[in-house]
Amino acid sequence: MRGRTSPLRAAPTRCYRRGVADDPARTFTVSARDVVKGAFDAASYPHRHLALVQVAKIGTPAGQLPLVMAAVETLSRLGWELVGFSMENHTVVAVLRRT
Secondary structure: OOOOOOOEEEOOHHHOOOOOOHHHHHHEEEHHHHHHOOEEHHHHHHOEEEEEEEEOOOOOOOHHHHHHHHHHHHHOOOEEEEEEEEEEOEEEEEEHHHH
């Protein structure tokens, strides 16, 4: 990935990022919170598929559903479509494909 900038704009490390690395281009993942806050630049993301990941540190994964769906809506306006969804343990994952 030399010469490319990361699609994630200077996001600080947080406890809610468990399982999500700081370089979405390398890990194919981004937190739903980063998408909603505008910290993820979808235009510079080099792959066709992306996993939105959100971990519920308190409560159930269902409590993270509005945030994940807001991120899905944000990316759908940028040419992404939802192709898969999972709620396991304390993690919500939405898989999207660039159209």
